[in-house]
Amino acid sequence: MAGELLDNKGRGDAAWQWPAIHPEGRKIGLIATAISLVFLLIFDWELIGWPLLALSAGVFAFFRDPERVVPQGDNCIVSPADGLVSMIAEVEPPAELQGDDGTGMLGLPPGPVIRISIFMSVFDVHINRAPIGGVVRRLVYMPGKFMSADLDKASEENERQHILMERGDGVAIGFTQIAGLVARRIVPFVKPGDMVAVGQRVGLIRFGSRVDVYLPAGTDAKVMVGQKMIAGETVLAEVGKQQLLEGIAH
Incomplete structure (x- = not known):
């Protein structure tokens, strides 16, 4: 309706959502995850596997790419x-x-x-x-x-x-x-x-x-x-x- 306030994607309701992962980081994160799973599931080396899995999560978080609402102003x-x-x-x-x-x-x-x-x-x-x-x-x-x-x-x-x-x-x-x-x-x-x-x-x-x-x-x-x-x-x-x-x- 006219005058309705919308969010940054043109919807009437705004809600929190997980940020996207930029493609530059997906490959790195997936490789790190695969290596950690090899240590956990195949070699059963938890001392190495769990820290690597945590590092994989950190890699995905680093490459997060959230949407932003850009201020509108000519200057x-x-x-x-x-x-x-x-x-x-x-x-x-x-x-x-x-x-x-x-x-x-x-x-x-x-x-x-x-x-x-x-x-x-x-x-x-x-x-x-x-x-x-x-x-x-x-x-x-x-x-x-x-x-x-x-x-x-x-x-x-x-x-x-x-x-x-x-x-x-x-x-x-x-x-x-x-x-x-x-x-x-x-x-x-x-x-x-x-x-x-x-x-x-x-x-x-x-x-x-x-x-x-x-x-x-x-x-x-x-x-x-x-x-x-x-x-x-x-x-x-x-x-x-x-x-x-x-x-x-x-």
């Missing part, structure tokens, strides 16, 4: 990752996201901008989502180290993947997927030229990592250090809006 920049805001700093964007990449397509302009760093533990959902809707203009993979992702220098020294997106009005956002101590693979779901919607899945990082978001010039963060983010739902900032935030942890 909203949403979080690309689940996790904790570990740093907010004014920095120069990475060189890989600036200038001409050889195709004639310009990247982010030089000059300091606000960078929001979101740390993902192994308990967070690791599916990353687009902070804005638009065209993927650039995707640059950089090999590197596997230091703790919560260190500031991880932005420049760890294995990482830069993604540059541009809205229809020319506003560009850059963000970087950064591997951590345990993470050993960054998996992209998109490529340059793809058109994606805000909150759409764009990739994942296996096992504990970080995502840096570079806000447009003249835009301040609407979140604070220590705040919990939900990918595709939490609004990080509004394009062109500047404000001073203060908060108290409880």
